[in-house]
Amino acid sequence: MKVEVVRTHLSLFVRDPAHSARWYADILGMHESARGERWIMMAFGSKHHDIALIEAEPGAQQGGLGLQHYGLEIAGDMDTLRRLYGMLLAKGVEVVKITDHEIGHGVYFNDPDGNRLEFFLETDHDDVRAKARFKAAGAPSRHFHLDPL
Structure with missing residues (x-):
């Protein structure tokens, strides 16, 4: 079966979702579309979200596997x-x-x-x-x- 993708989104673990949300707004021109206790959804336009910023566990580090x-x-x-x-x-x-x-x-x-x-x-x-x-x-x-x- 062929999957027809019509849109994508990305979810990232980050140290501080509020700090990252300000960065994504400033650098990419995104806006906050939703917020929870440990996460913030960011969007380029009217879609519910394009990038999810989710608080990582304490001490989490970038690894050699995962998103390039x-x-x-x-x-x-x-x-x-x-x-x-x-x-x-x-x-x-x-x-x-x-x-x-x-x-x-x-x-x-x-x-x-x-x-x-x-x-x-x-x-x-x-x-x-x-x-x-x-x-x-x-x-x-x-x-x-x-x-x-």
Whole structure:
């Protein structure tokens, strides 16, 4: 059976949901959509939530298994990506890498708990061609220089 996914969401264990919620609001422009005793739901738009921030057990640490990164495909052009990169730098967000994937460009960065996110600007909008290019190139991830705006 083929699963038809129409939308995704992400749930993260974090040290301090209120602190993380402020960060996600400030950096990603999200808003709080619901709150419980140990969790806060954040949304980009009118959906009930896109990212759930759940309080981790005391002493929890980032591990070697689990989420590698959460990619956020952005609308716009290279100047949009450059402005987002500049905003991350201006706000002191840890930028991990800047990558050319052959079919798009990514700026990878960490949230306050070390969860990695990516602003991804797709550059090849033909899905069939993009899949073929991505596969042929071996899912490339090459560094490139990006000037922040």
